[in-house]
Amino acid sequence: MNNKIKCPNCGHSFDVEEAISGKLEAHFQxxxxxxxxxxxxxxxxEKKKLEEExxxxxxxxxxxxxxxxxxxxxxxxxxxxxxEKTTLEAYEEKIxxxxxxxxxxxxxxxxxxxxxxxxxxxxNELKEKxxxxxxxxxxxxLERQKEIEDKARAKERAGFELEKVKLLKQIDDNKKLAEEMxxxxxxxxxxxQGEVLELAIEDLLSRTYPFDKIQEVPKGVRGADTIQTVVNxxxxxxxxxxxxxxxxxxxxxxxxxKLKQDQLTCKADIAVLVTETYPNDMDKFGERNxxxxxxxxxxxxxxxxxxxMLIKTHLIKLSQENKGDKMExxxxxxxxxxxxxxxxxIVENYDAMLSQLNSEKKAMTKIWATREKQIWVVQExxxxxxxxxxxxxxxxxxxxxxxxxxxxxxxxx
Numbered sequence: 001m002n003n004k005i006k007c008p009n010c011g012h013s014f015d016v017e018e019a020i021s022g023k024l025e026a027h028f029q030x031x032x033x034x035x036x037x038x039x040x041x042x043x044x045x046e047k048k049k050l051e052e053e054x055x056x057x058x059x060x061x062x063x064x065x066x067x068x069x070x071x072x073x074x075x076x077x078x079x080x081x082x083x084e085k086t087t088l089e090a091y092e093e094k095i096x097x098x099x100x101x102x103x104x105x106x107x108x109x110x111x112x113x114x115x116x117x118x119x120x121x122x123x124n125e126l127k128e129k130x131x132x133x134x135x136x137x138x139x140x141x142l143e144r145q146k147e148i149e150d151k152a153r154a155k156e157r158a159g160f161e162l163e164k165v166k167l168l169k170q171i172d173d174n175k176k177l178a179e180e181m182x183x184x185x186x187x188x189x190x191x192x193q194g195e196v197l198e199l200a201i202e203d204l205l206s207r208t209y210p211f212d213k214i215q216e217v218p219k220g221v222r223g224a225d226t227i228q229t230v231v232n233x234x235x236x237x238x239x240x241x242x243x244x245x246x247x248x249x250x251x252x253x254x255x256x257x258k259l260k261q262d263q264l265t266c267k268a269d270i271a272v273l274v275t276e277t278y279p280n281d282m283d284k285f286g287e288r289n290x291x292x293x294x295x296x297x298x299x300x301x302x303x304x305x306x307x308x309m310l311i312k313t314h315l316i317k318l319s320q321e322n323k324g325d326k327m328e329x330x331x332x333x334x335x336x337x338x339x340x341x342x343x344x345x346i347v348e349n350y351d352a353m354l355s356q357l358n359s360e361k362k363a364m365t366k367i368w369a370t371r372e373k374q375i376w377v378v379q380e381x382x383x384x385x386x387x388x389x390x391x392x393x394x395x396x397x398x399x400x401x402x403x404x405x406x407x408x409x410x411x412x413x
Contacts, residue, residue, distance in 0.1 A: 197245040198225045201274060201299060205243075208300055209307065211235075224262040224271070228303070230310045238314035241306055242268035243299075246275040253279075256291045263291075269313075270306050274299055285347065287340045301347045301354070309334075309343070 198216070205214045205228055213229035226243040244259045246252075255273055263271040272292045278284075285294035285302055294302050316330060333339055 197247045197296065200296065201243055201245055202226050204299060205303065224259060224266065227266055227268065230307050232311050239269040239310035241270045241272060242266050243272050243274060249277065251275065251277040251279055256289050259291055269310060301351045304350060305343055305347050
């Protein structure tokens with residue numbers, strides 16, 4: 001079946017069905033778009049209406065929220081006022097209670113203070129009465145004492161003045177006598193102390209140097225206290241040392257000049273001042289203006305060195321006779337600072353060696369005593385052991401000397 005149609009104008013042929021379907025399609029398409037347009041317009045109207053309703057609803061909601069907020073604020077304000085009122089009432093009640101308590105305490109304190117004031121007033125009154133009573137008693141005692149004293153004075157006044165003058169004179173005489181006796185006793189004591197020191201120096205020199213000549217200067221004779229004439233092993237006099245002793249609390253610079261004058265008088269080679277008090281710038285032995293100064297505990301050491309120096313000087317003099325230049329050099333050396341320093345070092349070393357020797361003697365004596373005691377303990381233990389064995393063995397041990405020690409004593413050195 002041929003469904004095609006040819007156009008009489010252009011001669012173009014086309015299918016009938018396609019033409020009809022295209023027309024229908026266009027028609028339906030037009031109708032569809034029309035309905036779509038109508039529906040769209042209707043939808044837009046509904047949408048616009050819905051938005052208006054939504055806006056109205058939102059406005060109503062906002063108004064309602066504002067109303068609710070206003071109501072809520074009002075309620076909160078009311079509740080706040082109620083709470084504040086309740087709190088204020090409670091606070092005022094508390095304040096009132098505290099004020100009442102404070103007033104009560106004030107009242108009590110006032111009462112206590114009044115009681116305290118009354119007590120203090122009573123105490124002061126009692127104290128005043130006691131003081132008044134004491135004054136009255138004291139006044140009565142003084143009056144009675146004065147009365148007794150007046151009677152006694154009236155009775156003894158005649159003889160009292162005479163006895164008083166006599167007693168005062170006796171007291172004054174006794175005071176003068178006591179002062180005179182004290183002065184004499186002090187002089188005697190100082191003189192006695194000086195003589196004791198002189199004797200001690202003489203005894204020390206005599207025991208230390210038995211071959212030297214130790215002479216005491218007689219009392220009343222101008223000069224020092226003791227003169228030591230040094231004698232060597234060949235029994236030759238090598239020189240003299242003069243000693244002056246002072247035993248006072250204060251040092252005097254005049255002692256040196258006096259001793260130097262005594263040295264010239266005695267024609268001594270060396271002068272030594274033995275004193276208990278040194279000059280302010282000295283604390284041990286030393287040389288001052290040609291005079292040696294030392295304490296009693298330093299006499300032995302210093303005299304030893306000075307004595308050796310005189311002996312050596314004497315030997316030099318013997319070997320250098322007729323040699324004035326060398327003797328002058330020797331004299332210059334002996335009076336120089338170097339010689340004094342050497343003497344000081346020799347004396348210090350001598351004292352140190354002597355002190356060390358004494359310490360060693362004491363230590364060895366202690367060691368020997370300990371060893372001797374240990375030996376005696378061993379001997380006693382062995383004797384006890386031998387006795388026990390002998391008691392067990394009987395006569396069989398009598399001929400044996402195995403456990404017997406010789407009955408000897410430790411020999412002293």
